[in-house]
Amino acid sequence: xxxGDKKLDAKARYSAGVLEYKKMGYWEPDYSPKDTDVIAxxxxxxxxxxxxxxxAAAVAGESSTATWxxxxxxxxxxxxxxxxxxxxxxxxxxxxxxxxAYIAYELDLFEPGSIANLTxxxxxxxxxxxxxxxxxxxxxxxxxAYVKTFQGPATGIVVERERLNCYGxxxxxxxxxxxLGLSGRNYGRVVYEALKGGLxxxxxxxxxxxxxxxxxxDRFLYCMEAxxxxxxxxxxxxxxxxxxxxxxxxxxxxxxxxxKELGSVIIMIDLVIGYTAIQSMAKWARDNDMILHxxxxxxxxxxxxxxxGVSFRVIAKWMRLAxxxxxxxxxxxxxxxxxxxxxxxxxxICREEQNSVSLETxxxxxxxxxxxxxxxxxASGGIHAxxxxxxxxxxxxxxxxxxxxxxxxxxxxxxxxxxxxxVALEAMVYARNAGRDYLAEGPTILAEAAKTxxxxxxxxxxxxxxxxxxxxxxxxxxxxxxxxx
Amino acid sequence: MRVTQGTFSFxxxxxxxxxxxxxxxxxxxxxxxxxxxxxDPHPRNTYWExxxxxxFDNPDAAAVVYELNECRKVYGSYYIRIIAFDSSPGWESIxxxxxVNRPSEEPGFKLSRxxxxxxxxxxxxxxxxxxxxQGSRYK
Numbered sequence: 001x002x003x004g005d006k007k008l009d010a011k012a013r014y015s016a017g018v019l020e021y022k023k024m025g026y027w028e029p030d031y032s033p034k035d036t037d038v039i040a041x042x043x044x045x046x047x048x049x050x051x052x053x054x055x056a057a058a059v060a061g062e063s064s065t066a067t068w069x070x071x072x073x074x075x076x077x078x079x080x081x082x083x084x085x086x087x088x089x090x091x092x093x094x095x096x097x098x099x100x101a102y103i104a105y106e107l108d109l110f111e112p113g114s115i116a117n118l119t120x121x122x123x124x125x126x127x128x129x130x131x132x133x134x135x136x137x138x139x140x141x142x143x144x145a146y147v148k149t150f151q152g153p154a155t156g157i158v159v160e161r162e163r164l165n166c167y168g169x170x171x172x173x174x175x176x177x178x179x180l181g182l183s184g185r186n187y188g189r190v191v192y193e194a195l196k197g198g199l200x201x202x203x204x205x206x207x208x209x210x211x212x213x214x215x216x217x218d219r220f221l222y223c224m225e226a227x228x229x230x231x232x233x234x235x236x237x238x239x240x241x242x243x244x245x246x247x248x249x250x251x252x253x254x255x256x257x258x259x260k261e262l263g264s265v266i267i268m269i270d271l272v273i274g275y276t277a278i279q280s281m282a283k284w285a286r287d288n289d290m291i292l293h294x295x296x297x298x299x300x301x302x303x304x305x306x307x308x309g310v311s312f313r314v315i316a317k318w319m320r321l322a323x324x325x326x327x328x329x330x331x332x333x334x335x336x337x338x339x340x341x342x343x344x345x346x347x348x349i350c351r352e353e354q355n356s357v358s359l360e361t362x363x364x365x366x367x368x369x370x371x372x373x374x375x376x377x378x379a380s381g382g383i384h385a386x387x388x389x390x391x392x393x394x395x396x397x398x399x400x401x402x403x404x405x406x407x408x409x410x411x412x413x414x415x416x417x418x419x420x421x422x423v424a425l426e427a428m429v430y431a432r433n434a435g436r437d438y439l440a441e442g443p444t445i446l447a448e449a450a451k452t453x454x455x456x457x458x459x460x461x462x463x464x465x466x467x468x469x470x471x472x473x474x475x476x477x478x479x480x481x482x483x484x485x
Numbered sequence: 486m487r488v489t490q491g492t493f494s495f496x497x498x499x500x501x502x503x504x505x506x507x508x509x510x511x512x513x514x515x516x517x518x519x520x521x522x523x524x525d526p527h528p529r530n531t532y533w534e535x536x537x538x539x540x541f542d543n544p545d546a547a548a549v550v551y552e553l554n555e556c557r558k559v560y561g562s563y564y565i566r567i568i569a570f571d572s573s574p575g576w577e578s579i580x581x582x583x584x585v586n587r588p589s590e591e592p593g594f595k596l597s598r599x600x601x602x603x604x605x606x607x608x609x610x611x612x613x614x615x616x617x618x619q620g621s622r623y624k
Contacts, residue, residue, distance in 0.1 A: 168492035168581035235488035
């Protein structure tokens with residue numbers, strides 16, 4: 001280590017004035033993180049001329065105990081313990097101006113069971129810090145001792161399936177469109193047709209709350225008429241995500257209670273309500289046997305750009321702790337951002353008991369979820385029946401596939417659109433289980449199924465050429481290479 | 486109507502060969518396959534009657550198809566489903582469940598509404614067939 005990076009003795013360290021962060025104890029290259037430490041991995045882009053190690057130490061300092069100058073009151077605390085420690089800085093593979101900084105945080109820095117407290121430290125002041133051009137929180141390792149202070153998903157994938165009596169295939173959903181403007185009565189019509197035609201779920205969109213064209217009670221009442229009618233028509237358990245997002249907690253609880261009173265199996269909230277509100281609703285959902293759907297409204301403002309913000313894999317981890325049952329996590333093939341490898345990383349975080357380091361999918365840490373329930377990922381946005389083989393290949397079985405336009409835009413109507421999706425799905429799962437190479441033979445399998453299902457034939461004809469093929473803004477830094485041994 | 490519970494109810498009814506394929510897939514995944522039957526297809530009727538125990542150590546789908554046909558001899562006018570159970574940690578539940586036998590006529594479900602205050606309606610779903618006693622619901 002260069003002399004300039006070394007820690008100082010106590011007298012020099014606590015003399016009044018300004019010191020480099022790396023000399024204040026926030027850079028400890030020999031530190032070996034404890035099993036109970038929270039670890040954060042940041043992508044840092046220092047300002048021109050700023051030493052990356054000093055930048056990493058500054059991030060550690062500003063996200064834990066430091067301020068810009070030396071304070072003697074540090075010495076009234078076990079400050080060595082409370083200082084976050086940058087212990088490793090690596091260059092990124094593809095950009096000489098960016099570095100990966102690993103920072104370890106003592107568990108006692110965080111209040112148990114509070115995402116708000118965790119994030120106030122980790123993404124608090126530090127993201128506006130002037131010596132950095134940009135900063136991105138790429139991943140976190142959450143120690144088991146900390147994971148166990150959270151409730152986790154209210155219901156979880158397994159119990160959700162048991163409640164819905166639905167196994168062995170992805171669930172099917174659709175968001176009611178147009179997303180704004182329908183009256184309660186017209187809205188319920190879409191719900192009824194889609195559920196009767198073969199979907200498991202319909203969904204309010206993120207911005208359907210209680211507007212002049214449709215107030216929330218009206219929507220809930222018409223939707224539950226539709227859900228029960230569809231259930232009686234099919235013999236299946238059906239649901240519609242009633243969005244209870246509102247301006248205050250009191251109002252959200254009120255709407256959630258009404259959804260429960262009406263017999264809904266599921267309610268919905270938006271990410272924009274905030275971490276504490278999400279945790280409160282998750283607790284309510286656990287207490288009331290309710291599945292809790294989270295729409296990730298707003299996340300693109302801070303997850304999409306690779307140099308600055310918070311990676312969605314971190315948001316997914318926080319939401320698993322916070323306790324939601326569903327989270328929108330990308331489609332790979334649809335209209336919204338989603339590199340296949342990065343998306344796989346998000347899905348693994350939602351669904352695995354334990355994550356292993358997997359740089360090619362952007363997962364930087366081993367993570368033990370300590371028996372917290374699993375989150376059902378939701379794939380929504382620009383997907384249709386003709387992509388069924390790709391969807392199952394990329395996203396697996398424990399996922400909600402939501403075809404909004406791909407249901408409601410069907411030429412023969414909403415129920416026909418729903419039937420087309422359900423038949424395509426069951427045919428593809430059947431073929432996979434029967435041992436066929438369903439990814440390669442996907443179009444053939446769909447064409448075969450369409451022989452006995454006219455709605456599917458029409459769906460395949462109308463959407464056959466629709467793809468959304470754009471470069472991803474958030475691909476992994478590391479690509480697997482073949483090694484020669 | 487057609488009760489569309491289960492993984493494959495939107496596909497044409499399976500032949501025994503197709504059932505065999507799906508069952509073998511389950512067995513190869515290490516899941517225990519069992520057969521259940523009922524004459525109460527209510528969507529929340531969780532506990533169908535068990536045709537014997539789950540076949541925990543059975544390596545061959547043919548044995549399941551054989552048992553299914555034995556079950557059909559007795560309960561051919563009932564709903565019969567195949568269930569695959571996975572005892573892995575973190576799952577310990579069903580992995581696949583599909584209907585392999587159904588009554589020749591499915592009369593469907595009655596939706597009853599009880600109007601209560603505030604325009605609220607309490608719904609109740611009843612299979613039309615359940616007016617008759619258990620055992621005499623389907624021909």
